[in-house]
Every structure is written in structure tokens, then in C-alpha cells.
Amino acid sequence: MMAGSSSSMVPLPRDGTLTIGRGAGAELLVQDASVSRRHARLSVVDGEARITDLDSHNGVRVNGEHISGEQVLRGGDVVMLGDVTLVFQRRDIPPPQRLLLDAAPLRDRLAEELERVLRYERALSVVALALGPTNVPLEELVRALGGGLRLMDLVGRGGPTQLLVLLPELTAEEAEEVVQPMLESLAPLAPEVRAGVACAPQDGLDADTLISAARAVALTAPSGGLRISGPDLYQLALGERSVMVADEAMVRLFELLRRLASSPIPVLIHGETGAGKENAAWAVHHWSPRAQRPFITLNCAALPESLVESELFGAERGAFSGAVASRAGLLERASGGTLFLDEVAELPLSVQAKLLRALDQQRITRLGDSRERTVDLRIVAATHRVLADEVKAQRFRQDLFFRLSASVVVLPPLRNRPRELPLLATRFLQEALTRAGRTAPRISAAAMDVLRAHPWPGNVRELKNVMEYAATVATGPLLEASHLPDSLQRPPGEEAPPPPAVVPAQDTAPASFRPIAEEVRELEYRRMREALEAAGGVQTRAAQLIGMPLRTFKFKARRYQLPRPRAARE
Numbered sequence: 328m329m330a331g332s333s334s335s336m337v338p339l340p341r342d343g344t345l346t347i348g349r350g351a352g353a354e355l356l357v358q359d360a361s362v363s364r365r366h367a368r369l370s371v372v373d374g375e376a377r378i379t380d381l382d383s384h385n386g387v388r389v390n391g392e393h394i395s396g397e398q399v400l401r402g403g404d405v406v407m408l409g410d411v412t413l414v415f416q417r418r419d420i421p422p423p424q425r426l427l428l429d430a431a432p433l434r435d436r437l438a439e440e441l442e443r444v445l446r447y448e449r450a451l452s453v454v455a456l457a458l459g460p461t462n463v464p465l466e467e468l469v470r471a472l473g474g475g476l477r478l479m480d481l482v483g484r485g486g487p488t489q490l491l492v493l494l495p496e497l498t499a500e501e502a503e504e505v506v507q508p509m510l511e512s513l514a515p516l517a518p519e520v521r522a523g524v525a526c527a528p529q530d531g532l533d534a535d536t537l538i539s540a541a542r543a544v545a546l547t548a549p550s551g552g553l554r555i556s557g558p559d560l561y562q563l564a565l566g567e568r569s570v571m572v573a574d575e576a577m578v579r580l581f582e583l584l585r586r587l588a589s590s591p592i593p594v595l596i597h598g599e600t601g602a603g604k605e606n607a608a609w610a611v612h613h614w615s616p617r618a619q620r621p622f623i624t625l626n627c628a629a630l631p632e633s634l635v636e637s638e639l640f641g642a643e644r645g646a647f648s649g650a651v652a653s654r655a656g657l658l659e660r661a662s663g664g665t666l667f668l669d670e671v672a673e674l675p676l677s678v679q680a681k682l683l684r685a686l687d688q689q690r691i692t693r694l695g696d697s698r699e700r701t702v703d704l705r706i707v708a709a710t711h712r713v714l715a716d717e718v719k720a721q722r723f724r725q726d727l728f729f730r731l732s733a734s735v736v737v738l739p740p741l742r743n744r745p746r747e748l749p750l751l752a753t754r755f756l757q758e759a760l761t762r763a764g765r766t767a768p769r770i771s772a773a774a775m776d777v778l779r780a781h782p783w784p785g786n787v788r789e790l791k792n793v794m795e796y797a798a799t800v801a802t803g804p805l806l807e808a809s810h811l812p813d814s815l816q817r818p819p820g821e822e823a824p825p826p827p828a829v830v831p832a833q834d835t836a837p838a839s840f841r842p843i844a845e846e847v848r849e850l851e852y853r854r855m856r857e858a859l860e861a862a863g864g865v866q867t868r869a870a871q872l873i874g875m876p877l878r879t880f881k882f883k884a885r886r887y888q889l890p891r892p893r894a895a896r897e
């Protein structure tokens with residue numbers, strides 16, 4: 328309220344009325360000659376405020392207009408009672424109920440907003456709120472986000488325990504100021520809530536990329552805290568390891584691993600050879616309460632059958648020829664921590680029975696010993712085989728299969744991870760050259776095409792080897808297709824070999840299907856390249872050829888690292 332040269336704040340009742348005037352009976356006294364004794368009444372009912380002129384001498388004006396009778400007030404309205412000014416602020420009135428959008432409409436709205444980002448060169452932030460364990464329904468959590476959100480902000484479902492918030496016009500730094508209070512208001516209801524913020528245009532210009540990016544950074548945020556995307560956006564720091572996670576399926580997989588980590592149930596990881604199963608197992612360990620205890624790996628395929636048992640259970644001195652000293656087995660050494668059984672399908676049947684008993688009873692007996700020892704085990708197992716088929720073929724015990732597969736996750740093969748491929752290739756190239764004390768060359772578009780076309784039966788491990796080879800061959804500033812091993816080159820026109828069958832899983836699509844967004848991106852990349860070639864490297868002309876706004880074309884061309892023939896000639 329501003330009267331003469333003084334101003335003051337007058338809190339209003341949440342529900343009720345307030346008479347304003349100069350007379351003794353007024354609840355809000357205003358000592359100004361232009362104000363009548365009983366000038367106006369302000370009432371707040373069900374969150375709506377109204378002002379009523381009580382037949383005052385000088386009347387009531389709202390935003391400069393004289394009112395007759397009563398009028399609803401909105402936040403920011405300026406009310407004049409004679410010469411006294413009141414500015415109405417709604418800060419303490421609950422905001423209107425916010426809609427919780429489903430995933431698909433939210434994605435559509437994000438796509439619309441991204442068009443605006445491109446057209447008007449605006450910013451947009453996407454916030455992933457990973458809620459962690461909570462029994463509170465999503466709708467209630469959305470209410471708890473409260474008045475911190477603007478009307479234009481949108482909230483939607485990101486998954487069973489995740490909310491996504493779109494903050495148009497806000498850069499990542501501006502979003503940080505909005506997200507911090509959000510976390511504070513959610514904390515009493517979801518104590519382990521974590522937030523990840525990704526921002527257009529720098530982190531991506533399509534809905535899938537931005538949502539994945541926000542979810543990927545949320546994975547690395549501390550409990551109750553937030554992380555903002557940066558240049559190392561897709562590097563998931565897991566203690567002593569760092570894993571690249573950029574494709575939607577991988578982000579979802581690591582979110583699931585993080586959720587599974589807190590409980591002691593076994594996790595079974597399906598995935599092709601070299602796809603990163605050990606890293607996934609490490610993630611479970613790293614995020615679990617056992618992180619400070621040992622993480623022990625046994626590759627069941629690498630040991631002869633005769634040694635597996637003593638390796639797992641340990642042996643007393645003299646238990647068999649060669650057992651010169653008593654030795655604890657891996658189950659004992661992993662007690663309190665995590666035991667990773669790689670290629671578990673290769674475990675001999677006789678050992679499977681013993682392992683099941685050890686897991687059920689949490690007790691083991693060393694070979695040649697009669698004493699039982701108590702252990703505290705968490706098992707993560709992995710296989711490239713379909714374990715259910717191994718059970719049918721009677722090569723794997725059904726009861727152990729049930730025990731190990733309390734939760735099953737499927738690691739997608741590298742050929743189904745189009746976003747990670749270039750990131751991993753660049754990272755491995757850099758790693759190889761840093762070791763040699765050289766700076767890494769840029770990977771040419773043609774070389775990247777060759778990498779994209781390869782089916783990668785050996786997955787990430789094969790890519791790592793290829794980039795190490797290329798690092799020794801490419802000595803200039805550009806890594807060309809010719810620097811890649813011959814095994815990757817196919818004569819033009821030859822069909823790619825059919826990709827090896829992938830492990831069927833409950834929550835991944837069959838091998839022949841891929842997320843449509845990935846296919847669209849690949850088509851876009853190809854068409855943009857062809858248009859650029861046809862236009863001799865002139866971007867304006869290339870953009871016209873495929874009917875894409877020039878600004879969009881330029882932006883995407885930079886992201887895809889498209890070559891520019893004309894620029895190169897110049």
C-alpha cells in the first residue's frame with residue numbers, strides 16, 4: 328500500500344474480508360483525506376480476491392478504470408482508493424492446480440517448444456526429476472512443486488518414478504535457480520529426489536535427445552541435488568570408472584540399475600559379448616550400499632571346470648593336489664560386497680547346485696573343510712546366452728535361473744546405440760592418442776559413415792580395438808575411412824551382413840525394430856549430406872533443396888559435423 332510518501336505490506340487473510348477506510352471501524356486504517364471512512368471491502372474466498380466499493384466519495388479504480396460494485400483482482404492489479412495506491416500480489420494464494428501431462432503429449436509440447444527455440448533463437452531447459460523411492464502419488468508431488476513454476480512451464484510423466492519439467496525461455500543456469508526450490512519442496516515427500524537439467528539448443532534440438540540428456544545427468548546427481556549438462560554430458564562417472572550413456576535405451580537401463588542397486592536382490596544382465604556387461608554390473612555395485620566393499624569378478628568361461636569350484640568356494644590346504652595353502656574363495660572374498668559372475672551360463676552343472684545352496688543359505692564350505700562359514704552375498708550375473716534356452720536344454724539349473732533372474736536387464740548391442748557410437752569412437756581415439764602424447768585427429772564424415780555401417784559383432788570392445796588401430800595409422804589432422812581396418816570396409820553396393828540375433832527381452836524391441844527417432848535422425852543426416860554434395864557445399868542452396876529452414880540446417884550441420892566441400896576447396 329502506498330499512501331503519500333510511505334509504503335507498507337499488508338498481509339491478506341487466506342479466507343475472509345477486510346474493510347479499508349479512514350474511520351475507526353475499518354480493519355485496514357488509511358490516514359488519507361481522499362479515502363472515505365468505509366471506502367472499500369477486500370474479500371478472499373476460495374483463493375479468489377475481490378474488491379468492492381462501499382459507496383466511497385472518491386470511488387475505487389482498478390488499473391485506472393472506475394469500478395461499480397465489486398471486481399475480481401488478479402496478481403499485479405493496481406487499485407486506487409482516492410489517492411492511495413494498493414498493488415495486489417497473490418504470492419500466498421495457492422497456484423491453480425497444475426496439469427500432469429502424459430509422456431506422449433509432453434513430448435509433443437516439447438517438440439513445439441523446440442521449433443520456437445530454433446525460430447526465435449531462444450533457450451529452453453528440460454528438467455528430469457528422478458524421484459527415488461516414494462509412496463506419494465505423482466499428482467501430489469506435482470502439487471508440491473507449488474508456485475515455483477510459471478504458468479508457461481509444463482510438467483509431465485517421465486516414467487513411474489520420474490517427472491519431467493519443461494522450462495521455456497530458461498538457460499541451464501537460470502533453470503538451476505528454479506530447480507533448487509523444487510528439490511526443497513519435494514524432499515519431504517521424496518527424500519532421494521535428484522534433478523538433471525539439459526538445455527536447448529546446446530544439448531540437442533529434438534525432444535528425444537533432450538529428454539535423454541536430462542535423464543542421463545539426473546543419474547549422476549547426488550541425492551537431493553541437481554546436475555546440469557556440460558561438455559562431458561554423457562560421461563557417467565561411477566567412482567573409478569566412467570561409462571558413456573547417451574542412447575535412450577541405455578539411459579533407461581542405467582536408471583533401472585540405479586533403482587535395483589539399493590536392494591540386495593540378484594541382477595541378471597543379458598547382452599552380447601563386449602557390450603559393457605561388466606560396466607553395468609559395476610554400476611549396480613557403485614550405487615549400492617556395498618560400494619565401499621569389494622567388487623569381485625569371475626569369468627566363468629575362462630576357468631577349466633576343475634578349478635571353478637575351488638575358485639568360488641576356496642580350499643583348505645591339501646584339499647586337492649596343488650592346494651598348498653588354505654585359501655578363501657571368491658564368495659568369501661566378495662562377502663559384504665558384490666560378486667560379478669560373467670558368462671554365468673558356462674558354469675558347470677555340479678557347481679551350479681552348490682552355488683544355489685550358498686546363495687539360499689548365505690553359507691559356504693571350502694573344499695576339504697567341514698566348517699560352514701557365513702557370507703553376505705550380492706550376486707550380479709551376466710550372459711550372452713538366452714538363459715531360459717539353456718534351462719530348456721538342461722545345461723542350466725532352473726532353480727538357479729529363478730534365483731539369479733530376480734531382476735533381468737538387457738544391454739543393447741552397440742549397433743542399436745547410434746548416439747553413443749561417435750562419442751565412444753572419439754573417446755577411444757583420444758584415449759589412445761593421449762597415451763602416445765599426441766592430439767587426436769577429427770573423424771571425417773566418411774570414416775564415421777563406415778563406423779555407422781558396421782554391425783559391431785564385438786560391440787564396444789571391438790570399437791575400442793578399431794580406434795586404437797586407427798590411432799596408430801592416422802597421423803594427420805583428419806582420420807579418414809582409409810585409416811580404418813579393412814574388415815570394416817565393404818565394397819559399395821554390398822549389403823551389410825545381417826546383424827547377429829539379439830537376446831529377446833521383456834522390455835526391448837525385436838532386433839529388426841529400432842526407435843523411430845533414431846531412424847529419422849539417420850535419414851535426416853543422409854539427406855542433408857546428399858543435399859550439401861548436390862549444392863556444392865552451399866548451405867543456403869542445400870537447405871532449399873530439402874525444404875529445411877536455413878538456420879535449422881546450419882545448426883544441425885554443425886551437430887552432425889557435415890563436411891562442406893566448397894569450404895574445403897577454398
Ligand SMILES: Nc1ncnc2c1ncn2[C@@H]1O[C@H](COP(=O)(O)OP(=O)(O)OP(=O)(O)O)[C@@H](O)[C@H]1O
Pocket residue numbers: 569570571572598599600601602603604605606607669670711751787788791
Ligand atoms: N558405455 C561404455 N563407455 C565406455 N567404455 C565402455 C562402455 N561399454 C563398454 N566399454 C568398454 O568396452 C570394453 C568391454 O566392456 P565390458 O568388458 O564391460 O563388456 P562385457 O559385455 O562384459 O564383455 P564380455 O561379454 O566379454 O564379458 C571395456 O574396456 C569397457 O570399459
